[in-house]
Amino acid sequence: MNANQIKRVAIVGGTHGNEFIGVYLIKKFARFPNSIERDTFETMTLLANPKAFAARRRYIDRDLNRCFSRQDLANLQLANYEDIQAKAIAQLLGPKENPQVDAIIDLHSTTANMGLTVILPDEHPFNLRLAAYLTTIDPLVKVYCWSQPRQDSSYLRSLCQFGCVIEVGPIAQGTVSATLFQQTERLIHATLDYLDAFNRGQALSIPSEIAIYRGLKTIDYPRDSSGELQAMIHPQLQLKDYQPLNPGEPMLLTFDGETIVYQGRSTVFPVFINEAAYYEKGIAMCLTEKHQVKIIRNS
Numbered sequence: 641m642n643a644n645q646i647k648r649v650a651i652v653g654g655t656h657g658n659e660f661i662g663v664y665l666i667k668k669f670a671r672f673p674n675s676i677e678r679d680t681f682e683t684m685t686l687l688a689n690p691k692a693f694a695a696r697r698r699y700i701d702r703d704l705n706r707c708f709s710r711q712d713l714a715n716l717q718l719a720n721y722e723d724i725q726a727k728a729i730a731q732l733l734g735p736k737e738n739p740q741v742d743a744i745i746d747l748h749s750t751t752a753n754m755g756l757t758v759i760l761p762d763e764h765p766f767n768l769r770l771a772a773y774l775t776t777i778d779p780l781v782k783v784y785c786w787s788q789p790r791q792d793s794s795y796l797r798s799l800c801q802f803g804c805v806i807e808v809g810p811i812a813q814g815t816v817s818a819t820l821f822q823q824t825e826r827l828i829h830a831t832l833d834y835l836d837a838f839n840r841g842q843a844l845s846i847p848s849e850i851a852i853y854r855g856l857k858t859i860d861y862p863r864d865s866s867g868e869l870q871a872m873i874h875p876q877l878q879l880k881d882y883q884p885l886n887p888g889e890p891m892l893l894t895f896d897g898e899t900i901v902y903q904g905r906s907t908v909f910p911v912f913i914n915e916a917a918y919y920e921k922g923i924a925m926c927l928t929e930k931h932q933v934k935i936i937r938n939s
């Protein structure tokens with residue numbers, strides 16, 4: 641499938657109710673709708689989980705950003721708040737087979753030191769070109785790809801094929817940061833500009849290759865039989881997202897002071913290190929591999 645023309649774009653914030661940057665950007669865009677308008681497509685905004693935002697929580701009953709697999713969307717037995725909300729959002733933006741929007745920009749923040757991360761749902765040339773363009777807007781932009789079959793993906797972004805997640809940090813849950821707010825806003829405008837230029841057939845200047853951090857697997861904290869934590873992120877790894885972790889280097893530290901080293905065979909680049917929301921998901925960090933990827937230009 642190719643993107644021939646982008647007709648509708650959705651900017652989504654507050655998929656997690658305690659990630660305030662996205663929420664307050666959506667509220668700002670509601671006050672200044674002209675700022676996100678572009679001549680060649682329609683832009684809509686969505687505050688995805690208003691009840692969780694009102695409660696200052698990530699979610700009420702279940703993580704909304706894990707409710708969008710095709711199977712779960714079709715399962716009417718799943719009827720708690722977030723499952724109902726996901727079905728309503730899928731009605732508005734989806735369905736996955738024939739979405740009503742052509743690109744989704746989903747705004748998130750993290751307690752990990754991810755800086756300005758663009759998360760791609762796949763390495764489709766269209767998405768890669770968008771990410772490549774965003775690296776020219778801010779040299780701090782990192783591109784992370786966690787590929788999943790779109791039908792099985794439980795992420796909101798999987799409702800359509802194109803677009804990206806903008807994930808910024810480190811920032812505490814339930815807070816905003818002026819710097820990250822403005823940097824995120826700039827990336828949103830750049831994304832809209834890019835899509836507008838695409839529709840016009842204008843070639844924007846993009847690099848011929850970019851670094852992509854491809855998700856490999858997640859690592860949990862050691863736990864006892866009741867699930868209680870037995871270790872924490874090693875001080876040498878804390879805040880070191882996107883930096884190389886070599887075999888034999890410290891990864892975790894037990895409460896008794898014993899270092900647990902990384903035992904893989906090759907160098908990896910951990911991200912989401914010590915993300916607060918992932919303790920309950922059994923994730924201490926996500927390991928990635930760094931690859932240089934060539935950018936195929938529009939023909």
Ligand SMILES: [Zn+2]
Pocket residue numbers: 655656659747748749
């Ligand atoms: Zn989030």
